[in-house]
Amino acid sequence: MKKSKxxxxxxxxxxxxxxxxxxxxxxxxxxxxxxxxxSLALQSPENANKPIVYIFYNDxxxxxxxxxxxxxxxxxxxxxGNDVNIFEINYAAAGEENFEWEYHLEQxxxxxxxxxxxxxxxxYEKIDNPQLMLDDQYYFxxxxxxxxxDVLAV
Numbered sequence: 001m002k003k004s005k006x007x008x009x010x011x012x013x014x015x016x017x018x019x020x021x022x023x024x025x026x027x028x029x030x031x032x033x034x035x036x037x038x039s040l041a042l043q044s045p046e047n048a049n050k051p052i053v054y055i056f057y058n059d060x061x062x063x064x065x066x067x068x069x070x071x072x073x074x075x076x077x078x079x080x081g082n083d084v085n086i087f088e089i090n091y092a093a094a095g096e097e098n099f100e101w102e103y104h105l106e107q108x109x110x111x112x113x114x115x116x117x118x119x120x121x122x123x124y125e126k127i128d129n130p131q132l133m134l135d136d137q138y139y140f141x142x143x144x145x146x147x148x149x150d151v152l153a154v
Contacts, residue, residue: 036099040085041119051151052085052114056105058092065109068131068140072111075141080148084113111144115151125151 041047053076055069069088076086091099099105103112107128115122125147133140 037114037116037121038119041116047085047116048119049116050083050085051116051148052087053080053148054099054103054110054112054114055086055088056091056099056103056110056112057088058090058105058108060092060108062108062131064131064134068109068134071134071137071140072130072144075144076148079145084148111147113147113151 037052040052041050055072057065057069073086073088076084089096089099091097091103091105103110103124103126109129109131111127111130112124113126114124127143127147130140130144133143
């Protein structure tokens with residue numbers, strides 16, 4: 001009887017917790033990792049709490065990847081200006097391998113928004129394959145803007 005009550009209690013706890021984390025499903029704690037983001041924060045105190053937007057690509061870009069990367073960059077700059085740091089990085093290039101494992105990069109194009117607090121990386125939100133959203137430019141913009149707003153709000 002105690003075992004079934006315990007299992008039922010665990011089930012209820014999961015039901016309560018799952019909706020809370022639903023919006024941050026790709027948000028991971030990287031607070032123990034020394035990252036490019038943390039080194040950027042060390043370079044300038046103004047970067048200690050400023051989100052970072054990475055536009056990652058690899059050596060095998062798809063046909064529409066350059067267009068999507070350029071649109072994402074312009075979208076971030078136009079909507080957030082100097083409130084975020086933005087970088088375009090070839091994660092497959094020599095010396096950039098750490099990004100691949102840090103952000104679980106496998107696709108030809110990914111946008112990663114990193115949450116910073118007091119110079120520490122708290123986590124990130126990732127959008128894989130944004131080039132597949134180009135047919136609906138409103139959705140493309142909404143997806144990227146919402147990811148940045150989610151990180152700003154957390």
